[in-house]
Amino acid sequence: METSKVVEKNTSITVNPKRKKRKKLTADHALAFSFLLPSLILIGIFVYGFIGWTGYVSLSNWNSLVPDFSFAGLKNYLFLFQDYRFQADVRNTVVFTVLFIGLVLIIGLVLSIFLDQKLRGESIFRNIFFFPMALSFVVTGVVWQWILNPSTGVNLFLQKFGIEPLWYTDTHILAGFKLGQIEVGVPVAIIAVVIAAVWQMTGFSVAMYLAGLRGIPDELKEAARMDGATEFQVYRKVIIPLLRPISVSVIIIMAHISLKIFDLIYAMTGPGANFVTDVPGVYMFETTFRGNYYAHGAAIAIIMLLAVAIFIVPYLVMSRRSD
Numbered sequence: 001m002e003t004s005k006v007v008e009k010n011t012s013i014t015v016n017p018k019r020k021k022r023k024k025l026t027a028d029h030a031l032a033f034s035f036l037l038p039s040l041i042l043i044g045i046f047v048y049g050f051i052g053w054t055g056y057v058s059l060s061n062w063n064s065l066v067p068d069f070s071f072a073g074l075k076n077y078l079f080l081f082q083d084y085r086f087q088a089d090v091r092n093t094v095v096f097t098v099l100f101i102g103l104v105l106i107i108g109l110v111l112s113i114f115l116d117q118k119l120r121g122e123s124i125f126r127n128i129f130f131f132p133m134a135l136s137f138v139v140t141g142v143v144w145q146w147i148l149n150p151s152t153g154v155n156l157f158l159q160k161f162g163i164e165p166l167w168y169t170d171t172h173i174l175a176g177f178k179l180g181q182i183e184v185g186v187p188v189a190i191i192a193v194v195i196a197a198v199w200q201m202t203g204f205s206v207a208m209y210l211a212g213l214r215g216i217p218d219e220l221k222e223a224a225r226m227d228g229a230t231e232f233q234v235y236r237k238v239i240i241p242l243l244r245p246i247s248v249s250v251i252i253i254m255a256h257i258s259l260k261i262f263d264l265i266y267a268m269t270g271p272g273a274n275f276v277t278d279v280p281g282v283y284m285f286e287t288t289f290r291g292n293y294y295a296h297g298a299a300i301a302i303i304m305l306l307a308v309a310i311f312i313v314p315y316l317v318m319s320r321r322s323d
Helices: 002-058 075-081 084-115 122-134 137-147 155-161 188-215 218-226 231-242 244-259 263-268 280-289 294-322
Strands: 173-179 182-187
Touching (some): 075 084, 084 182, 084 188, 084 244, 122 188, 137 188, 137 263, 182 188, 231 244, 244 294, 263 280
16 A cells, blocks of 8 residues: 555656646747748748749749739740750759859869968958958949950950950850750850859859868878878868768759849849840749730749759758758
8 A cells, every 4th residue: 555655656646746737838938939920920921921823823824914814734845945045044043053163162172272371461361362252242243344344344354465356345256056946056145154153153162161170180281191192182082072062052042043143134234135044033023024925924933933942842851961
């Protein structure tokens, strides 16, 4: 009898605190959720709600000032993929994305390795490399429009050597071949835009790679050197493979920027002659807010969203699984 009372007493002592703790955690969760609820409601309305509305408009016949929500199916999407300008936009976006990401990765890695040598005046170089990130793409576009203007800027210096590139006014397509309605290749004019974008965003990759380099233990480098590896082999076989997660992060973020680029193009070149510097963002803006083709503009926006999601969603899933 006494033993059972002791057991009951011990049981009550061990169980009750857990129950109180669970109630306390539940109350904390409810309090946290109540603080997050306004933000969740606003995000649901102004982000996902508007995405849903855009998708609904893209399936309608609203291509004038007068709203027309009658169902059009995929007519607007089929129109875009048959449109000369949108085909040129896809070509320009692919070329811009490949060149932009490749140069940001390579230049950022080289500059970060240079800064990692603990040189005198390192802080000055860091500020020089990071400064462009403080500017907006609009400012960058205006500045580089003047620098690469065929009649002013850097061409005044190049003319002394008999070189007069047309930069963003050039309509030639390098290694071009006919596909559909457009000439597929590398538009010369898009290279000028790539230069401006790389100049601004390389500082981001430098910061990422420099943080990664500083996080690699010196013991790994010394062990590789003791095994007879040259300095080049240390970077190629030890350091750069360890920086792979950072490279993936930089690729995803730069792809997100390049696929939805608008302000740099709009401020620097606009669509360009024969749409050699046009991108879906500029096309969407002019179609929707200047041409009043709202369904066509909404279809372009949805395509841009899906293009970004192709890069972002797998990355988020992979990050969540790794965590």
